[in-house]
Amino acid sequence: MTKELEYSATLTGASFLLYELKQVLKLKKQGLSDAEIKKKVIEENIFEYKYTSSLKRSVPSVIRRAVVLDEQLQEWVLSGPLDIGKIINLYAIMKTDRLFFEFMNEVLREKLEADNYLIEKKDLNVFFITKAEQDDKMAKWTELTINKLKQVYMKLLYEAGFLEDKKTGELSRVLIDEEIKRHLTYIGDSAYLKAMGE
Structure with missing residues (x-):
């Protein structure tokens, strides 16, 4: 984790x-x-x-x-289809960025589990405000930094296929390849699958 x-x-x-x-x-x-x-x-x-x-x-x-990618995951990124590369890349981002992982786990996952396919500005605002209240270092970040991160998070969701439309905030469920699911579960990283709505 x-x-x-x-x-x-x-x-x-x-x-x-x-x-x-x-x-x-x-x-x-x-x-x-x-x-x-x-x-x-x-x-x-x-x-x-x-x-x-x-x-x-x-x-x-x-x-x-x-x-953070083992040989199998590296191989899939290099020789697998684009959508597989996107999912593994998103997994690597979550694995190397705690805040983004928590965003995926606490915001995206909860929305998908509730069949709520809409991400709104207030969802991002609440997430960042809550985290800043829990972390002194983050509480010192400028509004510019927080706003930039909000944009980047939405862009990541869009590029990975979870966000249909950046303007409306319409989400979609991404089907994750069974082999990737098995592999991530096998190496003990099923928490990242759950964060992607699996």
């Missing part, structure tokens, strides 16, 4: 990044260390970014995500 992770706002600089994750996993497969991957990505602009600053901001997050 992600309990040992502190709340973090790093997602403001690193959203879905599935393409980037695939690039990092390819380099990992070649036997490069995390430090070598970081150097190569930045020096050769592997992500094809316009600005080096964006590269430097997103690389650590992508490497963290790659590290």
Whole structure:
């Protein structure tokens, strides 16, 4: 579980990044260390970014995500269908970001369990206010940071297929491949499946 992770706002600089994750996993497969991957990505602009600053901001997050994926999950991201890659990427984001995992578990999961397919501004507001009340560090975050995180969370839901329409907040249930479900359950990570509404 992600309990040992502190709340973090790093997602403001690193959203879905599935393409980037695939690039990092390819380099990992070649036997490069995390430090070598970081150097190569930045020096050769592997992500094809316009600005080096964006590269430097997103690389650590992508490497963290790659590290939490076992060989089987890495293989599925690299050679499986796009929708499988999206789900595994979302799992890696939850596994490396405690606040986002709690959002998925406490907001999205509860909505799907109640067959409530609408996520509203107030849902995000209540979630962030409650968390800030529970965590001193988070209570010091600026309104700008919180607003950016709200946008990123909605974007993540959209890119992973859980959000039909960003404007209306209409949600949809994502069907997760049986093999992924079995594998995540087998490695003891069924909590992440539950957070995705399984």
